[in-house]
Amino acid sequence: MQKAKPKVAFFDFASCEGCQLTVVDALQTHLGLLDAVEIVEFREASSAHGDDYLVAFVEGSITREQDEGRLRQIRDQAAVLVALGACAHTGCVNALKNLHPLADVRRWVYGDCADWYDTYPARPLSAVVKVDAFIPGCPIDRNEFVEVVKALLVGKKPAIPDYPVCVECKLKGNVCVYHIPAESAGLRGKNCLGPVTRAGCDAICPTYGDGCEGCRGVIPHPNRDAMADVLAEAGLTVDDIMGRYTMYNAYLEMETKA
Numbered sequence: 001m002q003k004a005k006p007k008v009a010f011f012d013f014a015s016c017e018g019c020q021l022t023v024v025d026a027l028q029t030h031l032g033l034l035d036a037v038e039i040v041e042f043r044e045a046s047s048a049h050g051d052d053y054l055v056a057f058v059e060g061s062i063t064r065e066q067d068e069g070r071l072r073q074i075r076d077q078a079a080v081l082v083a084l085g086a087c088a089h090t091g092c093v094n095a096l097k098n099l100h101p102l103a104d105v106r107r108w109v110y111g112d113c114a115d116w117y118d119t120y121p122a123r124p125l126s127a128v129v130k131v132d133a134f135i136p137g138c139p140i141d142r143n144e145f146v147e148v149v150k151a152l153l154v155g156k157k158p159a160i161p162d163y164p165v166c167v168e169c170k171l172k173g174n175v176c177v178y179h180i181p182a183e184s185a186g187l188r189g190k191n192c193l194g195p196v197t198r199a200g201c202d203a204i205c206p207t208y209g210d211g212c213e214g215c216r217g218v219i220p221h222p223n224r225d226a227m228a229d230v231l232a233e234a235g236l237t238v239d240d241i242m243g244r245y246t247m248y249n250a251y252l253e254m255e256t257k258a
């Protein structure tokens with residue numbers, strides 16, 4: 001008798017859905033995954049609807065009270081809940097609004113219709129429910145998605161790097177963007193969050209001459225003093241890079257200060 005395939009579902013909250021699109025992209029080149037699992041819910045790619053699933057991949061941030069009940073239902077059903085992408089993992093760009101008074105943000109976005117829409121400060125999934133695994137990045141890396149699915153299928157915890165982007169950058173032999181003379185750097189980023197950002201993207205931004213913006217989130221136990229030293233050598237301060245840092249890490253920054 002053929003063994004039943006694990007049932008997998010995809011859900012989204014506040015997001016651009018780019019991470020789900022990356023999943024679709026990954027499935028096109030890894031058709032074997034479609035043989036290994038049964039997808040019972042994936043609004044962006046399938047008309048199937050199913051409430052019975054083992055693994056839930058959840059994209060997006062929690063930005064409304066009504067999101068919480070839906071997320072808890074998903075959590076109750078899923079044996080494994082995976083935060084899919086930076087919106088779900090860290091709050092990503094959604095949490096930028098947390099840096100401003102909510103009433104102002106609503107007015108900037110919805111104008112006279114601000115009262116029509118519910119919203120509260122954006123949070124990652126882990127602020128509401130237990131998250132078993134995460135796939136970082138904005139968007140996720142499609143190869144990393146495939147590796148995470150493979151690990152889950154054999155009952156292993158996915159191996160997500162916990163070292164900084166600088167490690168990958170140096171292994172590639174890149175010239176550090178902090179060492180590109182200002183006069184020749186042009187519009188390219190002359191600062192970089194690689195020393196404190198989680199690796200796994202193959203240091204793609206510095207490889208093309210741009211500084212890392214921190215989309216994969218901050219590593220556990222970042223060496224903030226070393227980061228400050230790197231900045232000081234480049235004639236910069238922590239304040240000089242806060243605009244870049246909070247692009248993807250505003251939620252963490254606010255939590256750290258709280």
Ligand code: SF4
Nearest residue numbers: 015016018086087138
């Ligand atoms: S992490 Fe980035 S690409 Fe993914 S849903 Fe959020 S904004 Fe879109």
Ligand code: SF4
Nearest residue numbers: 166169176177192194
């Ligand atoms: S600071 Fe940025 S550019 Fe420099 S080595 Fe680290 S990741 Fe590469």
Ligand code: SF4
Nearest residue numbers: 201205212213214215
């Ligand atoms: S280098 Fe930084 S900003 Fe670029 S993909 Fe990697 S983590 Fe994201």
